Amino acid sequence: MNTTFVTFADTTSQSGGAAEQDSVLLDAYSNTIVNVAKKVSPSVVQIKVSGRTYGTVSDRRNTLPPQRRSPGQEEQDSGTGSGFIISSDGYLITNNHVVAGAQRITVSLPDSRDFDATLVGRDPATDIAVLKIYADGLKAIRFADSKQVQVGQIAIALGNPYGFQYSLTAGVVSALGRTLRSESGRLIDDVIQTDASLNPGNSGGPLVNSNGDVIGVNTAVILPAQGICFAVSSNLTALVAGKLIMDGRVRRxxxxxxxxxxxxxxxxxxxxxxxxxxxxxxxxxxxxxxxxxxxxxxxxxxxxxxxxxxxxxxxxxxxxxxxxxxxxxxxxxxxxxxxxxxxxxxxxxx
Known part of the structure; x- marks a missing residue:
């Protein structure tokens, strides 16, 4: 009688090797997110506004369609949003709808310091605004070239959703070249779509790549969709911010x-x-x-x-x-x- 021995040693070895490889990949992904959080968080600020006024009744009305809202866009005289520092001398970027009409703007830094901010300029057509604070020890964040962004790459959003300071969500770039209707009625071109979760309070925060460089400014979500969020591209943001800093406005x-x-x-x-x-x-x-x-x-x-x-x-x-x-x-x-x-x-x- 011939006896045949069946062994699963090779199968077990392969399975163990695959599991180990998956673990390495997951650890690498986790380490990437952790390193980005450490690098970028010191540059992300919380913005508090109060005494908001509106020039006309139409200024108070939300001009975006009901299904598309900017995270944090509400009809109220005070509110919060996010922003990020772009220079060590105190310039920072946020969304126009976060600060529009505000009588007082306060910027809270990660080290718990609060500063009154000056509105340098805002551009409703692209929903970008630039603020200035006078503080020491500021860490600036860099812009990436949004033309190099690819669908499927890691996208990490940082901000202050619902007042929870310095929160992070991660996802991927879902699509490129989207357009978004701004409150002024103009189309914002070259908008980045991502599934990194955004919530009220995330407006104006950075969307960054795996190097911790800004690829966009978190601007809007589609309600009640899941994971359809939008960011103004870094190239457009840098162009508009430069003009706001130099001239206080964007000429058209x-x-x-x-x-x-x-x-x-x-x-x-x-x-x-x-x-x-x-x-x-x-x-x-x-x-x-x-x-x-x-x-x-x-x-x-x-x-x-x-x-x-x-x-x-x-x-x-x-x-x-x-x-x-x-x-x-x-x-x-x-x-x-x-x-x-x-x-x-x-x-x-x-």
């Missing part, structure tokens, strides 16, 4: 018109050799002297801006940068259904 071009989206018929498109299906019809022209718009007429349909196609009001907002202020630009319009060029001089939006 202004045409002095009221426009609305209009569909173009296939006949008009083919006759004028247009690729876009829509344009911006001018409803009214404001002759206020700020913009050189005297050549525009109500009823004109804007379909081009210099060499760029215009299919919506958002396209016009994107193209009316500070570089266009006071300079002649050519709008391509349909007047009586025929394409022609019209020269205008954008003014500065106040």
């Amino acid at each position: 071009g202004y045409l002095g018109i009221a426009g609305q989206l209009i569909n173009l018929t296939e006949r008009i498109k083919q006759y004028n050799q247009l690729s876009a299906r829509t344009g911006v019809m001018i409803v009214s022209v404001e002759a206020d002297g700020i913009a050189g718009n005297g050549n525009l007429r109500p009823g004109d349909i804007i379909v081009g801006f210099n060499n760029d196609s215009v299919a919506s009001v958002d396209d016009l907002h994107r193209l009316l940068t500070d570089d266009t202020i006071g300079r002649s630009v050519q709008l391509t319009v349909l007047r009586e259904n025929r394409k022609q060029g019209v020269m205008v001089i954008p003014g500065e939006l106040k």
Whole structure:
């Protein structure tokens, strides 16, 4: 009688090896998060506002759709949010909606020191604001190049949700190139989507990579969705913050018109050799002297801006940068259904 011995030694060895490898990977992930927390936490602050005032009734109304709210955006005269230090001399970044209308802004540091903050400037169009405090021993956090961010990479959010100071959540970058409607009505481009959990009070806190460098500013969540959160990209934030520090505001071009989206018929498109299906019809022209718009007429349909196609009001907002202020630009319009060029001089939006 032949006897066959069956052994599971090899299987057990492989299973043990796989478990050990998984443990090493999990430890590496945990160590990464721990190291980021140690590196970044000293730069994250809590922001408290009080005496909030609103210029008009519409200023008090939440202009974002009900399903999309900025974490911490509530109709109240006081509140809290988050921010992070970007220079050792006291400049820090937060969201515009955290500090808008506040009479007093207090910044609480991780070492329990509190300082009154000065509002350097805010930009509702990108929901970014810059504050300044006068304190010693500040540790600044660096910006990463958000163009190098990839879907699936680690994303770590730090802030003060519901008043719980210096909380951390981790996830991944879920998508890139999103757009988000700001309270001013303009679209924020190049928005990062992440599943790192955000809650009221996280607004203005940093979204960082595995090196602890900022890839975005936590701005909004979609309610009641789970794990759909948004951050303004670091490149856009750095650009806006620089202009706020230098000038106190972000300058944008202004045409002095009221426009609305209009569909173009296939006949008009083919006759004028247009690729876009829509344009911006001018409803009214404001002759206020700020913009050189005297050549525009109500009823004109804007379909081009210099060499760029215009299919919506958002396209016009994107193209009316500070570089266009006071300079002649050519709008391509349909007047009586025929394409022609019209020269205008954008003014500065106040």
